[in-house]
Amino acid sequence: MTQLTQILLAGLNPSDPNDWRLRNYEQREGYTALRKILNEKIPPDAIIGEVKKSALRGRGGAGFPTGLKWSFMPKQYEGDKYLVCNSDEGEPGTFKDRDIMHHNPHSLIEGMAIGAYAMGIRTGYNYIHGEIWDTYERMEEAIDEARAAGLLGDNILGSGFSFQLYNHHGYGAYICGEETALLESLEGKKGQPRFKPPFPASFGLYGKPTTINNTETFASVPWIIRNGGEKFLQIGKPNNGGTKIFSVSGHVNKPGNYEVPMGTPFAKLLEMAGGMRGGRKLKACIPGGSSMPVLPGDIMMRTDMDYDSIAKAGSFLGSGAVIIMDDTTCMVKALERLSYFYYEESCGQCTPCREGTGWLYRVVHRIETGKGRIEDLDLLNNVADNIQGRTICALGDAAAMPVRAMIQHFRDEFIYHIEHKKCMV
Amino acid sequence: MLSAESLKKIDHEVTKYPADQKQSAVMSALAIAQDEKGWLANETMDFVAHYLGMPAIAVYEVATFYNMYNLQPVGRYKLTVCTNLPCALSGGNDAAARLKQKLGIGFNQTTADGKFTLKEGECMGACGDAPVLLVNNKRMCSFMSSDMIDQLLEELSK
Numbered sequence: 138m139t140q141l142t143q144i145l146l147a148g149l150n151p152s153d154p155n156d157w158r159l160r161n162y163e164q165r166e167g168y169t170a171l172r173k174i175l176n177e178k179i180p181p182d183a184i185i186g187e188v189k190k191s192a193l194r195g196r197g198g199a200g201f202p203t204g205l206k207w208s209f210m211p212k213q214y215e216g217d218k219y220l221v222c223n224s225d226e227g228e229p230g231t232f233k234d235r236d237i238m239h240h241n242p243h244s245l246i247e248g249m250a251i252g253a254y255a256m257g258i259r260t261g262y263n264y265i266h267g268e269i270w271d272t273y274e275r276m277e278e279a280i281d282e283a284r285a286a287g288l289l290g291d292n293i294l295g296s297g298f299s300f301q302l303y304n305h306h307g308y309g310a311y312i313c314g315e316e317t318a319l320l321e322s323l324e325g326k327k328g329q330p331r332f333k334p335p336f337p338a339s340f341g342l343y344g345k346p347t348t349i350n351n352t353e354t355f356a357s358v359p360w361i362i363r364n365g366g367e368k369f370l371q372i373g374k375p376n377n378g379g380t381k382i383f384s385v386s387g388h389v390n391k392p393g394n395y396e397v398p399m400g401t402p403f404a405k406l407l408e409m410a411g412g413m414r415g416g417r418k419l420k421a422c423i424p425g426g427s428s429m430p431v432l433p434g435d436i437m438m439r440t441d442m443d444y445d446s447i448a449k450a451g452s453f454l455g456s457g458a459v460i461i462m463d464d465t466t467c468m469v470k471a472l473e474r475l476s477y478f479y480y481e482e483s484c485g486q487c488t489p490c491r492e493g494t495g496w497l498y499r500v501v502h503r504i505e506t507g508k509g510r511i512e513d514l515d516l517l518n519n520v521a522d523n524i525q526g527r528t529i530c531a532l533g534d535a536a537a538m539p540v541r542a543m544i545q546h547f548r549d550e551f552i553y554h555i556e557h558k559k560c561m562v
Numbered sequence: 563m564l565s566a567e568s569l570k571k572i573d574h575e576v577t578k579y580p581a582d583q584k585q586s587a588v589m590s591a592l593a594i595a596q597d598e599k600g601w602l603a604n605e606t607m608d609f610v611a612h613y614l615g616m617p618a619i620a621v622y623e624v625a626t627f628y629n630m631y632n633l634q635p636v637g638r639y640k641l642t643v644c645t646n647l648p649c650a651l652s653g654g655n656d657a658a659a660r661l662k663q664k665l666g667i668g669f670n671q672t673t674a675d676g677k678f679t680l681k682e683g684e685c686m687g688a689c690g691d692a693p694v695l696l697v698n699n700k701r702m703c704s705f706m707s708s709d710m711i712d713q714l715l716e717e718l719s720k
Contacts, residue, residue: 217580226687227684227685227687228685229646229647229648229684229685229689230647230648230685230689231685231687231689232687232688232689232690232691234687235687235688262578266686266687267628267630267699268630268683268686268687268688268696268699268702269686269687269688269702270699270700270701270702271700271701271702303578303579304578305578305586305589305590306589306590306593307589307628308589308592308593308628308629308630308631308699309628309629309630309631309684310627310628310629311684311685322589323586324583324585324586325583325585325586325587325588325589325614325616325620325624326585326620326623326624327623327624327627328627328628343580343583384689384690385690386648386651386652386689386690386692387648387651387652388651388652392652392689392690392691392692393690394690427646427647427648427685458648458689460647460648460651460689461651462651466651471647471650474645474646474647474650475646475647478646478647478684478685481684482684484627
């Protein structure tokens, strides 16, 4: 893997248990970007300009241009503003932010400090998925290290710039990965999404202007400042700058995180993950986390891994979670499990999602258990239609999209299940 | 109602938020309370509410919304096994079946000796290490083959 371009996981030595520490991070050019900004008093607009130039897009799932998001923060606002990192990584198939925080936590801290400087923010929170407790403890320790070294806190490196950063943990709610649900949760409430507008840039945490980015997004920023936005862009492709960590899971020999330049062919990524387990045939792949439409194997094998290429192929890059399924996988069963997940995790606020996710699960469940009817396929699409676009947040869409795509690409298998009351595979 | 040690931890969490936003510490306060008590009885939640200056109902709302809070007594070890799709593709259901068989209980049940409670979990964000399970919310165990599960149960049974 050394020949590959890496940014987020570059130079890490997994066999050294202290590799995450501040001293090691500094040996990897860590905090040189923040030091440079503060020493040279680089204007905030220039930093945002550099991030814009890099074509860094949100790594949490939506792919929104980061520099543009940063430019939405009101500059003249005198009161408190907040910076929030969304490390509530719960999208099935995704486990990259955990690795970044575990192995390279200071890259996130430095990225957030740079973002805070660029947007005139003095306080930040890192909201961490509840199930990864050791990662939360690691981040607590990393923040303590940075604070002790004068890289966080009041008057950082004597520059007059102050930034306080704190970790906050979730406790088991997928919906809190949705940014406004996350804000509610951070305020000590149920994680139910808010109506947008107003957007967090005008009404966010505690009603103050707030910017929320994903862990991987922030962790990419120090490299961009060190090496320039142009160079980051060139590593990827136009409109899809930089590298991306893909979390490969399912039927491969070496599941894990693989950082590759945007635009890397899927076939190459599959090869890096050790190829198909047992040499079996690739049947299907969900390329961007469980909420994204599934694609048949042959389409995936012709697709490159970047936002625009995957969108063209009929799905989305999402969080970069690549779920691989071989020809022993029953697609009805796969969908049944995913539909159960969305039913379980719907926050219950909007009727179409609260009721519709239950309908989706129950209908797929009855097909899986041999009680399906042929009209159920239309019924599923109809329920999906009545959820999608009719809810406050995207969880409804996330529940509906896999259903539609599974039925679209594997219709024969659903029909076989209904007619023969058993799996095709 | 809670030990001095727990209160000290809660006090530390409170310092992370603005002085007029103590409620932000409720999630960690409940987690700390649960670590001490094993589960969240109403009086424990009432205490947390009083301690943070929140209405009790607001604390109940939080405790009932997030999956990792125990609203009923659980065994000494709560084992939560992920069966979501990525884990299921790599043996998550086999891990669940092994646990059920070895413990002689189903999901949401506790062994007669009060030692183990089994739960079905949703994505823990560790799909590359599948099958994964959590012990008492905090200790994640990776690559849980049948052998590894047997070893874990043996260790916890001591």
